[in-house]
Each structure stands twice: as C-alpha cells, then as structure tokens.
Amino acid sequence: MSALAFTKYYENLAYDEKFIQFNRFAKLNLIRQRVKLNTNFETSFNIAKAKDCFVSNLCINESFLENDRFTKDSFNKIYNFLKSPKHDETALARSIFLVHLSKSSADYLIFGLFFKIFDSIDLVKPYRDVDINHELNFLYELFLKLKHNRVVQEIILKTVQSICGQNVHLNFNELKMFFFKCSIEKLRGFAGIGRIYVGYRPFLNMLKELTNFFPKEDARLIIKLEFLRIFVNLATQSMIRSVKNDLNYWNPKLFGKYNQVNKKYRLNIGNKAEENLFRIQINWFQSGLKGTSLKLDQWKQFYKSLITDLVRPDHIKSEDMGIINKNNQNFLMGIDFF
Numbered sequence: 001m002s003a004l005a006f007t008k009y010y011e012n013l014a015y016d017e018k019f020i021q022f023n024r025f026a027k028l029n030l031i032r033q034r035v036k037l038n039t040n041f042e043t044s045f046n047i048a049k050a051k052d053c054f055v056s057n058l059c060i061n062e063s064f065l066e067n068d069r070f071t072k073d074s075f076n077k078i079y080n081f082l083k084s085p086k087h088d089e090t091a092l093a094r095s096i097f098l099v100h101l102s103k104s105s106a107d108y109l110i111f112g113l114f115f116k117i118f119d120s121i122d123l124v125k126p127y128r129d130v131d132i133n134h135e136l137n138f139l140y141e142l143f144l145k146l147k148h149n150r151v152v153q154e155i156i157l158k159t160v161q162s163i164c165g166q167n168v169h170l171n172f173n174e175l176k177m178f179f180f181k182c183s184i185e186k187l188r189g190f191a192g193i194g195r196i197y198v199g200y201r202p203f204l205n206m207l208k209e210l211t212n213f214f215p216k217e218d219a220r221l222i223i224k225l226e227f228l229r230i231f232v233n234l235a236t237q238s239m240i241r242s243v244k245n246d247l248n249y250w251n252p253k254l255f256g257k258y259n260q261v262n263k264k265y266r267l268n269i270g271n272k273a274e275e276n277l278f279r280i281q282i283n284w285f286q287s288g289l290k291g292t293s294l295k296l297d298q299w300k301q302f303y304k305s306l307i308t309d310l311v312r313p314d315h316i317k318s319e320d321m322g323i324i325n326k327n328n329q330n331f332l333m334g335i336d337f338f
Contacts, residue, residue, distance in 0.1 A: 001052060002031055002035075002052040002053075002059070003048070003051035003054070005025075005031075005055070006055045007082050007083055009025050009029075010072075010075065010079045013072060018071060018072055019069040019070065019071060020069075020070045020071070020074075020075050021068055021069065022058055022064070022065055022068055023065055023068045024068075025059070026065075029059075031056050031059040031060070034053075034248060035049070035052055035057075036246050036248060038245045038246050039193055039245070047087055047091055047095045050095040050096065050098070050247070051081075051082050053099050053102070053247075053248045054082075054095070054099055057099070057103045057248070058102050061103060063104065063107070064108075067107075067108035070111070070115075074112045074115050075115060077115065077116060077118070077119050078098075078115055090121070090123055093123060093180060093192075094118055094119065094121050096191075097118055097121060097190050097197075100334035100335045101114050103248070104335070113184070117182070117184055120181070120182050121180050121181070121182050121197075122180060122181045122182075123178050123179070123180050124178075124179040124180060124181060135204060135207060136179075136200060136203055136204065136207075138220065139198075139200075139227055142224055142228075143227075143231065146228065146231045147172045147173075147231075147235070148172065151306055151310055151311065152228075152231075152232065152277075154312075155273060155276050155277050156170065156235055156239060156273060157170055159269060160239050160240050160243060163269060164244070170242070171194075175238065176194065176196075178197050178198070179197075179198055179199070179200040180198070180199055180200070181200065181201060182199055182201070185199070185202055186202075187199050187337055188337065189335070189336045190234065190237075190334055190335040191234045191235075191238040191241065191334045192238060192241075192247065193238060193241050193242050193247050194242060195238065196231070196234040196235060196238055197234075198227075198230060198234070203226070203227070206222070206223050206226065206285050207219055207220070209289065210222055210288045210289075213288065213289065214288070218296055221300060222285075222288040222294075222299075225282075225284050226284035226285065228303075228306075229278070232270075232273045233270035233271065233274055235273075236269055236270050236272075236273035237268075237269060237334045241334070268334075270334075280325055282325065283324045283325065286324040287324045
C-alpha cells in the first residue's frame with residue numbers, strides 16, 4: 001500500500017519541514033519494485049492501485065530521485081489526490097496521467113510543474129462545450145475514420161509487433177477518445193487502456209493562428225494532420241498496454257535519458273509510430289506558421305491517399321515538403337508533451 005504509506009509519511013512531517021525526501025521514504029518502506037497495473041475492462045480499473053503504482057514508480061525512478069529535495073508544498077495536491085475517495089471519469093484520467101508521469105525520465109522542474117497542475121486536467125463533455133461543438137466537431141468524425149482506417153491500423157500494428165512479437169491482434173473497435181482541458185497547452189494527450197485522452201485547446205489555438213496564414217479549409221488540413229500524428233502516437237501507446245495488460249508497462253530504465261549506451265531506446269513507442277507514418281516526427285503547428293513554405297498541395301495528396309484512397313503514401317519525401325521536425329520528447333512515456 002505505497003499510497004497509504006506516503007500519505008502517512010506526509011502527515012507525519014514536522015510542521016517546519018520544507019522538503020520531501022523520497023530516497024529516505026523508499027528505504028523506510030522497502031519500496032523497490034514496479035507494480036503491474038492490469039485491467040481488461042475500464043469498469044474494473046483500480047484507481048487505488050493506480051495510486052500505489054504512482055508512488056512506487058517514484059521510489060524506483062532514478063530520474064526522479066536525482067533531485068531528492070522536492071518541496072513539501074509541491075506535493076500538497078498529490079497528497080490530496082491520494083487521500084481522495086473519488087472514482088469518477090476525471091479521477092480516472094488524472095490517475096492514468098500520474099502513472100505515466102511517475103515513470104518518466106523528466107527533470108525535477110517538469111515533475112514539480114505537473115505535480116502542481118495535474119488537477120487542472122478536466123474532461124470535456126461532447127456537444128456541451130461550445131468550442132468543441134462549433135469549432136472542433138470534425139475531429140470526432142476524424143477519430144472514427146482513423147480507428148477504422150486499415151492503413152493506420154497496419155502502421156500501429158507493426159509498431160506494436162516490433163515490441164510484442166508477431167502474434168498480436170489489436171481491437172480498434174473498442175478504442176475511445178476523450179477531450180480534456182488543461183492549464184498547460186503543451187500537453188497534447190496521454191494514453192489509457194482502450195482509450196486516448198486528447199488536449200483540445202492546442203487545436204483551438206492552432207485554428208486561430210493558422211487562419212491568419214491560410215484559408216480555413218487549409219488550416220483544418222494542418223490540424224487534421226496534427227490530430228493524425230497524435231492519434232497514431234497515443235493509440236499505439238494504448239494498444240501496447242492493452243496487449244501487455246499493464247498500464248504501468250515500461251520500466252523507467254528502458255526508456256532512460258538518451259546516450260550512446262542506450263541509443264536504441266531513444267524513442268518511446270508512440271514516437272516510433274509517428275516515424276513509421278511520416279518518416280520523421282513533425283511539428284505541424286510550427287510548420288504551418290511558415291506559411292507558403294509548407295507544400296500544402298503535396299500534403300493534401302498525402303491526406304487523400306491515406307484517408308480516402310486507403311493507400312499508404314510511401315512516396316512521401318518529408319524533407320521536401322516544407323515541414324519542421326519535432327524534437328524528441330524522450331522523457332514522457334504514454335504522454336505526448338510537445
């Protein structure tokens with residue numbers, strides 16, 4: 001019961017104590033192993049166990065433990081969440097996000113930031129939110145097209161097979177999507193089991209900015225390509241965890257900080273899926289801001305081939321199509337933070 005142990009540790013800190021020392025906490029409670037978080041159905045997801053996973057991951061995450069003096073205040077919201085008995089869709093989303101975060105190879109600034117703002121993650125109810133209903137409803141339609149698109153399915157399947165072997169079958173029919181709001185725009189999304197969570201404010205901002213350079217339909221094309229990128233990334237993350245029946249899949253050491261020794265772990269599996277589709281990772285927003293440098297006619301053909309003709313556009317030469325590369329985000333597993 002790692003979560004219970006941590007809440008007691010937090011409550012017993014001296015009033016004038018300013019720091020949390022996780023190395024000491026982990027040693028006192030003999031927390032040394034990763035907890036498997038399995039679920040085959042969303043109704044059986046165990047939020048209490050997810051909280052245990054979160055604390056246990058922090059206790060064995062070398063990147064997190066590099067800075068062993070997090071302020072007590074930075075854990076105030078974490079403490080309240082661990083104590084909360086809520087078991088609704090929002091609590092589920094936040095617990096999934098925290099599980100991913102806890103096994104990331106981020107620095108202490110990223111950890112500290114998300115510890116303070118994770119509770120700003122709020123799910124958006126379809127057709128009740130004005131912006132979603134009027135500006136981004138085409139993304140719901142695109143989601144349905146993508147999850148049934150055999151070319152996209154094949155790209156995701158082959159990416160998952162590269163980790164899990166050839167005897168893998170994926171169920172795209174049950175895949176669900178939830179939009180969410182968050183105070184950090186760069187959080188594009190994160191993956192659950194049988195579901196993906198997508199941040200919608202980045203798409204609203206893209207639409208507003210890109211219409212300064214393009215007609216609305218062209219701006220929408222760029223947004224659709226960005227959504228395609230996020231879908232492939234997060235659906236792959238979700239599917240591999242479904243195959244493993246473990247939301248907490250990946251030991252922090254496997255996707256550690258990039259260096260010459262662990263070079264083959266440079267990308268997380270979602271980033272790899274992006275490359276399998278586009279050949280490279282693409283910053284669609286910055287590419288769009290280049291205006292006329294983006295070869296829209298060629299990208300229209302790419303999109304048509306993939307979505308309408310159901311043909312994989314292998315002829316693509318990304319370097320000639322006016323795009324800007326997206327820097328690798330090595331540290332967040334199951335999360336697209338861009």
